[in-house]
Amino acid sequence: KYAVDLNFSHRLVAVDGPGKRATFLRTLPDGSSETRIEVFDMLHVVPPQVAPDFIRESPLADSAGWVDVDPHTLRHRKYTNVHALGDVANTSNAKTAAAARKQAPVVANNVLV
Ligand SMILES: Cc1cc2nc3c(=O)[nH]c(=O)nc-3n(C[C@H](O)[C@H](O)[C@H](O)COP(=O)(O)OP(=O)(O)OC[C@H]3O[C@@H](n4cnc5c(N)ncnc54)[C@H](O)[C@@H]3O)c2cc1C
Structure with missing residues (x-):
């Protein structure tokens, strides 16, 4: 337009x-x-856009520097007691607050499992 x-x-x-x-x-x-x-x-x-240094330089990060999570559960692929959501996660969605709002209940449920 x-x-x-x-x-x-x-x-x-x-x-x-x-x-x-x-x-x-x-x-x-x-x-x-x-x-x-x-x-x-x-x-x-x-x-x-990049993740904070303390994430990029940690074992939590993938090769691009984002927290390496399963996109369906938001659980870390290697450290099963770690979950990530929002801009820092390596999911393929746009990094928006709208996305984080949808991811929050997923993490909340999976932390309780
Ligand atoms: C200009 C602009 C406009 C935007 N407009 C929209 C919009 O219209 N709609 C929309 O949905 N999204 C929008 N976004 C995106 C949205 O702001 C982000 O996707 C959202 O804030 C991500 O939330 P988050 O909690 O993952 O990360 P953040 O909001 O970045 O929160 C991370 C927090 O961690 C803190 N932190 C960093 N390092 C440390 C540390 N070492 N110890 C403790 N705390 C630390 C930071 O201070 C920060 O408070 C916009 C972003 C920008 C920049």
Whole structure:
């Protein structure tokens, strides 16, 4: 409706503020990459989302740094007395409070089992 397009696999690598140009590195399906420069009026940048260091550096984390849980039970795949929900879990859902709200009763029930 607003002609806003999603551009996955793009990483912002440089910003020329005075020139109003943002440089992105785009990863192609074959693993190679190409540079893409966009001219902007306003640039709103957020950093890549990551788990806190104390999780990323712990045995609880998967190779990407998220707590490694079974997506159906939210129980840790290795440490069965650990459960995780919300942004820190490695489930494939969008990291939203809406998702965490749905995950909370799952964890509550499975902790009681
Ligand atoms: C700008 C923005 C807008 C959003 N809008 C929406 C929206 O409209 N709808 C929606 O559903 N979701 C939205 N979200 C996502 C939503 O905020 C998150 O998905 C949600 O807050 C995740 O909850 P969480 O409890 O998993 O993690 P968090 O809310 O990040 O809570 C983690 C808590 O752990 C604490 N903590 C960190 N390290 C330690 C430590 N070492 N010891 C003790 N405590 C620690 C942190 O201080 C924090 O309070 C938005 C997020 C952002 C950033």
